[in-house]
Amino acid sequence: MNILLNIAYNTAFGEELVLNVINGRENGADVVTPYRMSTSDGKVWTYSLKLDAKTGEYIDYYYSVVRGESNVVRKEWTVAPHRLELGAAKGGRIVAYDRWIGIPDNSYLYSSAFTDCIKRRRLSALPPSDHVATLRIKVRAPQLRGHERLVLVGNEVTLGTWDVFKGQQMYEHNYNEWVADINALKISGKTIEFKFVAVDVADTAEILWEDRFNRTIDVPVLEKDDIMVYELDDAFFPIYNIRCAGTQVPVFSLRSRSSFGVGDFGDLKKMIDWVALTQQRVLQVLPINDSTTTHTWTDSYPYSCISIFALHPQYADLNALPPIADKAERERFEALRQELNALPQIDYERVNNAKNEYLRIIYEQEGKTVMASAEFKAFFKEAESWLVPYGQYCYLRDKYGTADFSKWPDHHAFDESERHALSVQRNAAYKNVAYYYFVQFILNSQMADAHEYARSKGVILKGDIPIGVNRYGCDVWQEPRYFNLNGQAGAPPDDFSVNGQNWGFPTYNWDEMIKDGCRWWVRRFSNMAKFFDAYRIDHVLGFFRIWEIPYNAVHGLLGQFSPALGMTREEIEAYGLHFQEELFTEPFITDWVLDRMFGERAAMVRDTYLEPAHDGRYRMKPEYDTQRKVEAAFEGKTDKADTDLRDGLYALISDVLFVRDHRDPNKFHPRISVQFDFIYESLYDSDKFLFNKIYNDYYYRRNNQFWYREAMNKLPKLVEATRMLVCAEDLGMVPDCVQWVMNELKILSLELQSMPKDPSVRFGVLSRNPYRSVCTISSHDTPTLRQWWDEDASRTQDYYNNVLQKYGAAPHPLPGWLARDIISRHLLCPSMLCILTVQDWLAVDESIRLADANAERINIPSNPRHYWRYRMHMCIEDLMEAHDYNQNITDLIKESGRM
Template identity: 65%
Template sequence: MTLHFHIEYRTAFGEEISLCIVENDEVKTHRMTTVNGAEWWCDLSQRKSDHSLTYYYKVTADGAYERSEWQTVKHVLDFTCTAATEYHVYDRWNDMPDDSYLYSSAFTDCINHQQPQPLKSTSYDRTLRLIVRAPQLREGERLAVVGAQKTLGEWCPDKALPMTLHNYCEWAVDIDASQLQGESIELKFVVTNASGHVMMWECGCNRCLTLPDMKKGMTVMYSLDQAFFEIWNRKLAGTLVPVFSLRTKESAGIGDFGDLKMMIDLMAKTGQRVLQLLPINDTTITHTWTDSYPYSCISIFAIHPQYADLRALPELEDEEARREAEAERSQLNALPQIDYEKVNAFKSGYLRKVFQQEGKKIMKSAEFKAFFQETQSWLVPYAQYSWLRDEYGTADFTQWKDHNTWNEDDRAMLSDSRTKEHQEVAFYYFVQYVLSSQMKAAHEYAKQKGVILKGDIPIGVNRYSCDVWMEPKYFNLNGQAGAPPDDFSVNGQNWGFPTYNWDEMLKDGCKWWVRRFQNMSKFFDAYRIDHVLGFFRIWEIPIDCVYGLTGQFVPSQAMSREEIMQYGLNFQEERFTEPYITDWVLDRIFHERADEVRSEYLERIDGERYRMKPEVNTQRKIEERFAGVTRQEDLWLRDGLYSLVSDVLFVRDRNRADMFHPRISAQLDFIYESLYDVDKEAFNRLYNDYYYRRNNQFWYREAMKKLPKLVQATRMLVCAEDLGMVPDCVPWVMEELKIFSLELQSMPKSPTTRFGHLSQNPYRSVCTISSHDMPTLRQWWDENYERTQDYYNSMLHREGPAPHPLPGWLAEDIIARHLDSPSMLCVLSVQDWLAMDERLRLPDADAERINIPANPKHYWRYRMHLNIEDLMADDKFTDEISTLISQAGR
């Protein structure tokens, strides 16, 4: 069988088009031919036994990759014409469409429930196949074609030819070409319901096709321009809540995957279509409450055992053990907040009992064997890592004898059920099988209920994680990832994660990230990229720092001494790069304890300045010096010493000591205050150029090396957290890749406005009031009375003084305005939904806070104070939400 591919694509001089055929994740490339640089073709031979061919086109220049088609939904050629000896394929180049979100599994699988079906076989001597994309179609709607000729129904809607959804949002029909009259045909596409009744016709003029001279055995396939219908854009509402915060009457002191199903029921009952979660990855480092931080995962694949639904496991056979477990479960579930250590000790013990009772049987099942086969690339190292962590009593793998890094030679014995090593790690295999099965079941349940599960991709991993242990080449361990100062933290955020070695990751096409996203797509249909700015540049903090002020963006284009001086600033290297410590500074910071600081922590450089003594000349050394201190006045002294160390005007580049970066927020420090006014003006010009203009094109290129691969790795809907110090290039990339932005009225993207205008939200965005890192709506309302008053008058257009605390009726008004915004998704925290009802919300608004980013040791233990069953039964509350959503057209 011969295949003839044709595509029109106007190339520049030196560019070539290649046809890329995908077979079992391998790509075979075929160069195409042209005579005019616009019409390209190539011929291939194909086995008749094959069912279909998946392919895409790409452009190369001088043999190097330039660009390719959108690869999330590739071309598919079905070999269903049994009489065909040759296929002539006339394709069109597919760039990422503006409505790419409609091709996501969030829409195809959860909202529209449109699943591709194989084309039916035909035996026509000559076949005309029409292919057209129609992503707007909704659940129960189908595509058909009608035209002027008898075969096409002679424009009679009742005789329209039904088409088959053979690819995501792509419809196909095979027409007996021997029944067509003349050299051209005229047609239109129509939408029908399940019974075949035509509901609407496509917009625009009739389509006209000129047909080639078709011989016996030929199939001619045309990929046509997208069919467009007058169907309004969808808008959806949803809730943000961590799985650990869920509460039902039967859970065990923490939310689990059984509770998640019940939360999905609540979403469906209230008309909500999106349920957004925080990361569910395993974070077990110390087995203490400090592991409660869900963004510090030890594996990008493994799920945290705390989410196991014990109700879904086989019942314990020992009656006394069952009674004891039920009593402990009941006690834990009655706690107002999560007791991380007790919950995890209880769940781990219960899982071990089930494993001892059922493990051998389950691990012999076909389901477990399939799971192990699919996941063993990461599961085996993770299981050994977990066993070694517990065996040595530390996750610091540098202290594990003979196991400082993963040894691939260990895989065979860890995978053989007859070995002692397998018996040591089998429990971890079992637990991950249970967790994966339960989360997949919740995912399937959500899809059936028409609810999109939205996950979260943390930007970093713990520096003692299994991922670092297994593939250290992908990480830089001599730095710490964080964020520059923002509204969340005036000293910047230091997450402690290692930064990524992107040079190494790019060598293999970011396989580590691609595998991560593809694994996540088993459980979610949408995801939030945590701190998407990290894909442009990450804020890297020296390993000896506690706070983030002396970090630098990596990668970035540092400045030379000569460049700095061109701005009119007399560059004094020692003064500007060493901590600026003088008597007036000490008096301003430490007041009556200034002399104590001079004598204990400083040594003189000259008549004006001091330097820190060697034993306290970094923030980490100061932290160690004050370890265990609890008195507030001593903590205040420690923080003052921290500020001395970071009081510099420039930070040296981490790779080149003769290059410099202006220190973030230096204008708030004493070194800046000491400058002459003319030097302040020069530094400000330099600072603004560096942070807002100098690196824009550079960071754009950096992001485009990485993000296109990741966005197209799955069909999940892509959303991003794009808050903070956002360079101009970020919106360029997000627009190009159709990534949804995050819109908060209290944190507008424009620096010239205090509050965002909801009516200006882009459609491709997620609108919310507060995130897990922020105060809830009720907290924000009472945080700053002057700001609240301004918002009350200027945004809510109400007169008089703003009421405090926030009344329920006003919370409802604010929520209604957000639901009315143009954003496709409006996802509100469960606390903000509850703020509407003064009967249900907690009396203490501060008890609803999930995280405080300024505190790196925050205990993540917030739990809903109400059972989901009770919320489901509260018709007043559920009707209120349903009405608001319906009135907003969501």
């Protein structure tokens, strides 16, 4: 079969077009065969393919622009590539006229969140025809709702002569793309005039005409068996934008009558039922990956995963497994389950120990049968690349009693040569790790089932991708080249923490990751698409630059953005500030500083921790000259006097005006938030003015273009790796380039009224929220609405009078009627998604909400050792039976016009 592909594209000098035919997917990425195209005028590019084709076969492809041999300067949007059916050609030729497809403004309509959860139309292959010569029309109509199909209506008899009910039926052969074959020999004129019409499948009287002038096509002269394919501009209909409501709740926080002291994947299905019952469309959860390093409560931090693929064993729904055969054991576990499930919060250690013990028993009882099944073998084949290292990592972690693989007597990194022994059942090495394979099979099966259940209910499951991984986790152990272990990822100071946040994660070696096309990330996103139809990118700023803290620091103040354009001495002095390297880069410690910080303890601090330097200044003694050394010296000392002293020493060490670049000692970065420290206070006013100019230029202007290019080297590959709906957490110290990239890639932003992005307002204006955004009131990192209301009385009063426009004193605590009013205003905003925490939804009903609002807090970001143990205070079954409350929520959603 001969296929001639044509596309109009004006190239610049030195550029060429390449046709990329997709041959499948491998490790989450397309496998393509590239073909260099030809042109006679630099405007229309062509390529002739010769292929064998059978009925029902098709090819997917996209175009790219290259300069030189392989420098891709631009490519089409690969989420929805061109599709061309081949089987209808009976020995003739196919001539296709394509149009360049960039990422559209409505790209979200191509996401699986919309196509598979909201619209839920089945794709239908283009049926074979017996036309002697065929004119094929292709058009994209992403606005169509789930109950609508497309009809082609025009001035010819074969097009119904403008009668919709006699028009040409079209087929959705690819997501949002419709196609129809017209018998060219039945066209009487040289030109056809037509429009596209949306027809309601359930009520064919409900029709909607395309909102534009009539389209025209000059009918070409076709030979026998020829197919001429025209790819047209998108159809547009006057259909309002879809807006959805949803709930955010961690899986571990779910509570049902049958759960085992912690939420599980069975509870997730029950929560999906409640979301669907109240006519919500989104259920958002926190990360569900395994975070087990110590088998203690410190592993409760869900953003510190040990594997980007493995799921946490605590989420196994034990009710979905065969019962324990031994009656006494079965009764013992049932009594323990009831005890743990009655607790107001999660007892992380007891729950996980019990669940692991239970899973071990089931493994001994059922493992041989399960692992001989076709389902397990298919799972193992698909997951083998990550599952084998994960299994060995878990075995060695438990064997040696630590996740710190540098302390293991051997296996300091994964040895690829051992993979075979760990993959064959008859080997002893396999028997050591088989339990971990078994558990992951159970977890993957149950989560995939929950995902399919959500789709069947029309609910979008939204996941969360943490920006970091545990430095002692399996990912670092398996592929250390992707990580910088001499740094720690965190966040600069913000409303959550005046000292910044130190997450402890290693930073990424992006140079190494980009070498292989960000394969590690692409695999991560592709694996996540098995379980979710939307996702939140945690701390999207990390793809522009990460806040990197030296490993010898505890707080975040000594960090610097990485990558970033550090400043040379000459650049600093060009602003007029005389650069005194030692004064500006060494801790500023003097007698007056010590007196101010430590008061009557100043002499003790001077004698114990300091030594004289020069000119009345001191330096830290060598045994205390880093925050890590101070931390070690105060280990186990928890009374307030000791912790205040320790924190004061931390502050002394971080009191510098500039931080030396971590990689180039001849470059410097203004220390974040130094305006609150003594070194800044000691400057002359003229030097303060000059420093502030340097500071503002550095943090808000200098790196903008640089960070834009950094993000565009990474994010496009990841956004196009799946069809999940892409949302991002873009709060904090946000440079201008973040909005540039998110607009270019059509990523949904996060909007919190209490944390406005416009610095000129105290509270965000909800009516100004962009459509492409997620609106919320609180998150797992912030106080709930009820907590926020009582946190700052003057702020609440301002909000009550000036935002809610209500008179008098603000009532405390927050009454249910007022919580309903606040939620109603959020639901009415333009944002595509309004997703509220389950705590905030419950706030509207004083009869069912938890009496103690402070018990609803999930995380306190300023505390790196926070215990993540919040659970819903009521069972999902009871929530389902709260009919008046559920009707209240349903009414709120209906009143807002959300679906």
